[in-house]
Amino acid sequence: MKRVNHTAVREFVFQGFSNFQEHQLTLFVVFLTLYMLTLAGNVIIVTVIRIDHHLHTPMYFFLSALSTSETFYSLVIIPRMLSSLVGLSHSISLEGCGTQLFLFLGFAITNCLLLAVMGFDRYVAICNPLRYSIIMNWRVCAMLASSVCATAFSLSLVQAVAIFQLPFCDSLIKHFFCDVRPVLDLACATPIINDILTLIISLLAITAPAAFLFISYILIISTILKIASAEGRKKTFATCASHLTVVIVHYGCASIAYFKPRSENTQDQDQLISVTYTVVTPLLNPVVYSLRNKEVQDALRRVVGRKSLF
Template identity: 70%
Template structure:
């Protein structure tokens, strides 16, 4: 029975934003503009960091990796979502759904742990500045980046394997991409074990990075408070402001989406949350680091100046 049901469903259809049928063209235009801004912003950040030697530091190495990861993250989801707004009921094969979920989960978890590495970088820079270049060597930065990606791969393998060994009886996904919970709802068997696996993984990949970032900032703030001058405290904290802003929004959205009680789920809330962490949050990264970070703004001015010259 299990094997028979598993082979019955060979493709899925996304319900997506069909309940907002009269607004789909408007949604397409809005999402396309946001997606274009996200791509442009992240590509500009990656390019500026690579061409400006002033930004060849551990902090901007991690920002480069985060911008690159979020660029691929959005490519996995948004183009197909935009396509479905124009041409409804476009199916996705079972293999395509597995692939999309695997890359989505891998990159989402990778981003969580990259933000943790960036928090550790700020901790070392402020609390141990004399040994900063020794502690945050290029080798350490590469190891932290590979570790973040490795955790993402491992957790994605666990979650995707647990989901797609289920027998599916339904093919209409009440979402605009192959997210974990909407696909799990299509199973025609008890999913308690899968829900437990999802909860354990979610707790690990959200609470552990959040806890490490929290510890980093407790130590950072305690060090900043020891600085004698108000101007010195302000300048030191300014180096963390962009990262802290992105962290609060990123972990806040992830916590609400994956740790809230199942009984509180509604289709409209899930769609709004998903739009936030698949479109708004990736756009926030380049906006915050471009507008609130003096070094990035200076690098942009130098690049524009060289181009005009």
Template identity: 65%
Template sequence: MKSENDTLVSEFLFQSFSSFHEHKLTLFVLFLTLYLLTLIGNVIIVTIISIDHHLHIPMYFFLSMLSTSETVYTLVIVPQMLASLVGSSQTISLAGCATQMFFFITLAINNCFLLTAMGYDRYVAICNPLRYIVIMNKRVCIQLVWGSCSIGLLVAIIQISSVFRLPFCDREVAHYFCDIRPVMKLSCADTSLHDLINFFISSLVIVVPMGLVFISYILIISTILKIASAEGRKKAFATCASHLTVVIIHYGCASIAYLKPKSENTRDQDQLISVTYTIFTPLLNPVVYTLRNKEVKDALHRALSKKSLA
């Protein structure tokens, strides 16, 4: 990172939802409610998976890791956004901005590859059930989780090194957190190369895992269609429905946010898209996996029954 003299500014000022000034209190209440629901939902999922031995299988190990990652992901962004909606101070230091961006990138990419690992788990479970326990052993599961996190860390280091080498002449970030594009717009240098690097990396970390997931599901669906029993096909589809729902929405939002042309949307549109993947998408995880997943619902009932009997 360049020195403060070279950078020209020492802190950034968020212009979060400046076009919705009259509705900031309403937005605060709405976002706080969704944030609390996300935290509560993900904590419940992680707790239920850890205490219920019926859920001690790879599929739910990955789900607990995803819920944990989503929880930290929202902690990095949402509290500051809520504070900016009701407080007077909306500034962040360069070091604070770099730190926020680092964790945001790491966790966002980690989530993408965790969903890929979950897709691979479903592929092995349905297409190679007799060898499932051998293939998806504890060591492999841990390696997949560490691999997802390591890719996120590596990409974050590259992105942070690229962005914060730039000299910044403007301090007003047209966003509510330190995302890559809004911060690069503050530079007084030519960012064409950095934009190209950002687009290339974004394409890799979105398109590659998304492609792997959909290849897995093509193979899964072809296997399911070969099952003779209608009940068997229904059960197989049911085990994948929750994951596929989250995958489509997660990668869909990420693609719209980072693979669209740079000047396609206005600032307000960009912020609304960002709200989708920082507030609404993390809430999908607990909602989808509790409302659509019979095993998780059964585990919740068992836990509540034990508590009522205690």
């Protein structure tokens, strides 16, 4: 598209999946199905944790917070993407784009930090079990959850304000939502301060929590290996398996998306990576924690049984 004067750019147009014109209806059905499964899975997890008193523990408190954050994270992106696929809306106002980027980043960083907090919870439970109830009391849990949200949306606000103070010379976003790199590519010029800011926020939101989790799991695994019985080792590690699976996929996708050199970017590759962390990863959380977690399965049976009896 021809570049226009930045004063005239008051809205952006998503190019989205224009390279797959003949498959857009198929993509719509697939993404809608995954989105509905994500919503249903996360709502079920939050509801079961709230109703079943056996799950009123710090571990499931943070899982409930993660499911809630994942629900809003998907809500910010997928409905608009689905409307674009069926031709209802390909454009978004400058203010709407800024709001979407702010909310997307806020919930994305919240998810990253919550996973780190959940790792800390598992570390205390396994490596310091006698003091677990003292360290991870409800006051501490509430403080950690609120600190995570405040930190995430503060970083998101700084990033969004820095980006949308730039003048824009193009209106065609080669993506299906307002992500950091696609929007920065439309600026007439990107000051080095924006690149530095993006790197710093990526380090704080991805690298720092990932490093913390890596150290936590080294300590956790070393503690598990000291358990005398094989059955005890297996049972203890099972409490971490679901969390570790989500962590590996979540941070893996985020690292590829935000640390890959720009010179290696192609539109199709970027969109494939983005689909993974905006559509597939939010579904992974309820699937892993419901299908592989025995406590959640048992709680779901109790809740369903209670409703059936009623």
